Amino acid sequence: MDAGAHPAVAVAMTRLEGAPVLRIDAEEAYIEETPEGVWVSGWIWVEQQALASCDAMRMMKLRNAIADLPQQTRAVFLAHCVEGSAYPAIARRLSLEVAEVQRELASALLILSQALDET
Template sequence: MLRIDIDEAHVEETPQGVWVRGWIWVEQQALRSCDAMQEAKFRSALADLPQQSRVIYLAHCIEGLTYPAIAAKLDLDVADVQRELAAALLALSIALDET
Protein backbone atom coordinates (compact mmCIF):
# COMPACT_ATOMS: atom_id res chain seq x y z
CA MET A 1 0.00 0.00 0.00
CA LEU A 2 1.25 3.50 -0.79
CA ARG A 3 0.15 6.59 1.12
CA ILE A 4 0.98 10.20 0.27
CA ASP A 5 0.12 12.66 3.04
CA ILE A 6 -1.18 16.08 2.05
CA ASP A 7 1.65 17.81 3.94
CA GLU A 8 4.18 15.62 2.10
CA ALA A 9 2.87 16.50 -1.34
CA HIS A 10 6.15 18.21 -2.22
CA VAL A 11 7.27 17.13 -5.66
CA GLU A 12 10.51 17.59 -7.52
CA GLU A 13 10.47 17.43 -11.28
CA THR A 14 13.42 16.08 -13.22
CA PRO A 15 13.79 15.41 -16.93
CA GLN A 16 13.29 11.70 -16.19
CA GLY A 17 10.18 12.00 -14.00
CA VAL A 18 8.70 13.41 -10.81
CA TRP A 19 9.78 12.62 -7.25
CA VAL A 20 6.89 12.44 -4.77
CA ARG A 21 7.38 11.77 -1.06
CA GLY A 22 5.22 9.03 0.38
CA TRP A 23 4.90 6.10 2.75
CA ILE A 24 5.14 2.47 1.70
CA TRP A 25 3.49 -0.26 3.80
CA VAL A 26 5.69 -3.31 4.35
CA GLU A 27 4.31 -6.24 6.32
CA GLN A 28 6.34 -7.54 9.26
CA GLN A 29 6.48 -11.01 7.70
CA ALA A 30 8.20 -9.57 4.63
CA LEU A 31 10.79 -7.87 6.84
CA ARG A 32 11.45 -11.09 8.76
CA SER A 33 11.79 -12.92 5.47
CA CYS A 34 14.40 -10.38 4.29
CA ASP A 35 16.28 -10.70 7.58
CA ALA A 36 16.29 -14.49 7.26
CA MET A 37 17.55 -14.30 3.67
CA GLN A 38 20.31 -11.86 4.66
CA GLU A 39 21.33 -14.10 7.55
CA ALA A 40 21.49 -17.13 5.26
CA LYS A 41 23.57 -15.15 2.74
CA PHE A 42 25.90 -14.01 5.51
CA ARG A 43 26.37 -17.51 6.91
CA SER A 44 27.07 -18.88 3.44
CA ALA A 45 29.54 -16.08 2.64
CA LEU A 46 31.26 -16.57 5.99
CA ALA A 47 31.61 -20.30 5.32
CA ASP A 48 33.05 -19.53 1.87
CA LEU A 49 35.85 -17.36 3.26
CA PRO A 50 39.34 -18.85 3.35
CA GLN A 51 39.90 -20.38 6.80
CA GLN A 52 42.43 -17.79 7.96
CA SER A 53 40.22 -14.88 6.87
CA ARG A 54 37.23 -16.44 8.64
CA VAL A 55 39.23 -17.01 11.85
CA ILE A 56 40.50 -13.42 11.82
CA TYR A 57 37.03 -12.00 11.08
CA LEU A 58 35.46 -13.97 13.94
CA ALA A 59 38.28 -13.12 16.34
CA HIS A 60 37.96 -9.41 15.66
CA CYS A 61 34.25 -8.91 15.04
CA ILE A 62 32.77 -11.53 17.35
CA GLU A 63 35.38 -12.03 20.08
CA GLY A 64 36.45 -8.39 20.02
CA LEU A 65 40.17 -9.10 19.85
CA THR A 66 42.53 -6.36 18.72
CA TYR A 67 44.77 -6.68 15.68
CA PRO A 68 47.88 -7.20 17.84
CA ALA A 69 46.09 -9.86 19.92
CA ILE A 70 44.98 -11.73 16.80
CA ALA A 71 48.47 -11.43 15.31
CA ALA A 72 50.03 -12.89 18.46
CA LYS A 73 47.44 -15.67 18.68
CA LEU A 74 47.96 -16.71 15.03
CA ASP A 75 51.69 -15.91 14.82
CA LEU A 76 51.14 -13.30 12.09
CA ASP A 77 52.20 -9.72 11.49
CA VAL A 78 49.61 -7.07 12.38
CA ALA A 79 49.67 -5.97 8.72
CA ASP A 80 48.70 -9.51 7.67
CA VAL A 81 45.77 -9.46 10.11
CA GLN A 82 44.61 -6.11 8.73
CA ARG A 83 44.91 -7.33 5.14
CA GLU A 84 43.00 -10.57 5.85
CA LEU A 85 40.27 -8.73 7.76
CA ALA A 86 39.88 -6.20 4.94
CA ALA A 87 39.58 -9.04 2.41
CA ALA A 88 36.99 -10.80 4.59
CA LEU A 89 34.92 -7.64 5.03
CA LEU A 90 35.01 -6.96 1.30
CA ALA A 91 33.95 -10.52 0.43
CA LEU A 92 31.10 -10.43 2.96
CA SER A 93 29.95 -7.04 1.73
CA ILE A 94 29.91 -8.18 -1.89
CA ALA A 95 28.01 -11.36 -0.98
CA LEU A 96 25.38 -9.43 0.97
CA ASP A 97 24.93 -6.87 -1.81
CA GLU A 98 24.20 -9.56 -4.42
CA THR A 99 20.54 -9.99 -5.28
Protein backbone atom coordinates in the same frame (compact mmCIF):
# COMPACT_ATOMS: atom_id res chain seq x y z
CA MET B 1 -5.95 18.60 2.20
CA ASP B 2 -4.17 21.98 2.28
CA ALA B 3 -5.99 24.58 0.12
CA GLY B 4 -2.63 25.61 -1.39
CA ALA B 5 -1.65 22.06 -2.30
CA HIS B 6 -0.95 21.15 -5.90
CA PRO B 7 -4.06 19.78 -7.67
CA ALA B 8 -2.08 16.63 -8.55
CA VAL B 9 -2.14 15.71 -4.85
CA ALA B 10 -5.94 15.55 -4.89
CA VAL B 11 -5.91 13.42 -8.05
CA ALA B 12 -3.29 11.08 -6.58
CA MET B 13 -5.24 10.73 -3.32
CA THR B 14 -8.41 9.89 -5.28
CA ARG B 15 -6.58 7.22 -7.27
CA LEU B 16 -5.31 5.60 -4.07
CA GLU B 17 -8.62 5.56 -2.15
CA GLY B 18 -9.15 2.09 -0.79
CA ALA B 19 -5.59 0.97 -1.50
CA PRO B 20 -4.51 -0.33 1.93
CA VAL B 21 -0.79 -0.36 1.16
CA LEU B 22 -0.40 3.10 -0.41
CA ARG B 23 -0.84 6.54 1.14
CA ILE B 24 -0.26 10.15 0.16
CA ASP B 25 -0.07 12.88 2.78
CA ALA B 26 -0.92 16.29 1.32
CA GLU B 27 1.19 18.14 3.89
CA GLU B 28 4.25 15.97 3.10
CA ALA B 29 3.77 15.64 -0.65
CA TYR B 30 6.74 16.17 -2.91
CA ILE B 31 5.70 17.39 -6.34
CA GLU B 32 7.78 17.14 -9.51
CA GLU B 33 6.26 18.49 -12.68
CA THR B 34 7.31 17.09 -16.06
CA PRO B 35 5.99 17.86 -19.56
CA GLU B 36 4.14 14.52 -19.49
CA GLY B 37 2.58 14.82 -16.04
CA VAL B 38 3.24 15.31 -12.33
CA TRP B 39 5.00 12.98 -9.88
CA VAL B 40 3.50 13.00 -6.41
CA SER B 41 5.43 11.23 -3.66
CA GLY B 42 3.64 8.71 -1.49
CA TRP B 43 4.11 6.08 1.18
CA ILE B 44 4.11 2.32 0.68
CA TRP B 45 3.16 -0.03 3.54
CA VAL B 46 5.66 -2.79 4.34
CA GLU B 47 4.62 -5.50 6.81
CA GLN B 48 6.91 -6.45 9.69
CA GLN B 49 6.84 -10.04 8.43
CA ALA B 50 8.37 -8.92 5.12
CA LEU B 51 11.13 -7.09 6.98
CA ALA B 52 11.84 -10.12 9.16
CA SER B 53 12.02 -12.30 6.07
CA CYS B 54 14.46 -9.86 4.48
CA ASP B 55 16.63 -9.84 7.62
CA ALA B 56 16.60 -13.64 7.75
CA MET B 57 17.72 -13.82 4.12
CA ARG B 58 20.57 -11.36 4.76
CA MET B 59 21.69 -13.37 7.80
CA MET B 60 21.69 -16.57 5.76
CA LYS B 61 23.73 -14.86 3.03
CA LEU B 62 26.17 -13.57 5.66
CA ARG B 63 26.58 -16.99 7.29
CA ASN B 64 27.20 -18.62 3.91
CA ALA B 65 29.67 -15.91 2.90
CA ILE B 66 31.58 -16.32 6.20
CA ALA B 67 31.70 -20.08 5.68
CA ASP B 68 33.08 -19.53 2.16
CA LEU B 69 35.93 -17.27 3.32
CA PRO B 70 39.43 -18.71 3.04
CA GLN B 71 40.33 -20.42 6.33
CA GLN B 72 42.82 -17.82 7.58
CA THR B 73 40.63 -14.90 6.54
CA ARG B 74 37.65 -16.49 8.33
CA ALA B 75 39.73 -17.11 11.46
CA VAL B 76 40.85 -13.46 11.57
CA PHE B 77 37.31 -12.19 10.95
CA LEU B 78 35.74 -14.36 13.64
CA ALA B 79 38.49 -13.60 16.16
CA HIS B 80 38.16 -9.86 15.69
CA CYS B 81 34.46 -9.31 14.89
CA VAL B 82 32.84 -12.09 16.92
CA GLU B 83 35.26 -12.71 19.79
CA GLY B 84 36.44 -9.08 19.99
CA SER B 85 40.14 -9.97 19.98
CA ALA B 86 42.66 -7.23 19.29
CA TYR B 87 45.00 -7.39 16.29
CA PRO B 88 48.14 -8.26 18.32
CA ALA B 89 46.34 -11.13 20.08
CA ILE B 90 45.10 -12.51 16.78
CA ALA B 91 48.56 -12.16 15.27
CA ARG B 92 50.11 -14.14 18.15
CA ARG B 93 47.42 -16.83 18.02
CA LEU B 94 47.70 -17.33 14.25
CA SER B 95 51.47 -16.70 13.97
CA LEU B 96 50.96 -13.67 11.74
CA GLU B 97 52.25 -10.12 11.64
CA VAL B 98 49.76 -7.46 12.79
CA ALA B 99 49.79 -6.03 9.25
CA GLU B 100 48.75 -9.45 7.90
CA VAL B 101 45.86 -9.56 10.38
CA GLN B 102 44.75 -6.13 9.17
CA ARG B 103 44.95 -7.22 5.51
CA GLU B 104 43.00 -10.42 6.20
CA LEU B 105 40.32 -8.49 8.07
CA ALA B 106 40.05 -5.92 5.27
CA SER B 107 39.77 -8.75 2.76
CA ALA B 108 37.03 -10.44 4.80
CA LEU B 109 35.04 -7.23 5.14
CA LEU B 110 35.28 -6.55 1.41
CA ILE B 111 34.20 -10.09 0.49
CA LEU B 112 31.31 -10.04 2.96
CA SER B 113 30.06 -6.62 1.91
CA GLN B 114 30.11 -7.72 -1.74
CA ALA B 115 28.20 -10.89 -0.86
CA LEU B 116 25.52 -8.87 0.94
CA ASP B 117 25.27 -6.38 -1.91
CA GLU B 118 24.51 -9.09 -4.47
CA THR B 119 20.88 -9.33 -5.41
